[in-house]
Amino acid sequence: MANASSNAASNTNAATGQATAxxxxxxxxxxxxxxxxxxxQELSALKDxxxxVTQVVAKYxxxxxxxxxxxDALMKGRQI
Incomplete structure (x- = not known):
């Protein structure tokens, strides 16, 4: 029974990770x-x-x- 709970938790974590990605x-x-x-490559390297903001200042x-x-307008409270 504990194994079934563990598998369900793992599946939930995997689904959450996939949704985040x-x-x-x-x-x-x-x-x-x-x-x-x-x-x-530059987009993938963005940390936060x-x-x-720093990269936009530098490039533009x-x-x-x-x-x-x-x-802020583009992100609307979301995180990178």
Whole structure:
């Protein structure tokens, strides 16, 4: 019986991990659509929202405050 519970927990964790990976891929595609200068490799290497802001400033020459607003608008509370 304990083994069945353990398997159910493992399946739930795997499903959650897959959903998280899929959500990240969707977010990265949205970032790539908005900021087309990012390569696939650069998108995959993004660590967090602050890293994205830094990269947008570097690639597009925006002021940090403007880049922060743009990233916040795109992300709407989601995490990379």
């Amino acid at each position: 899929e959500a990240k891929q969707i977010i990265l595609k949205e970032i790539g659509s908005k900021w087309g200068k990012f390569s696939e 929202r602050d890293d994205l 020459g925006l002021e940090k405050s403007q880049a922060q607003r743009d990233v």
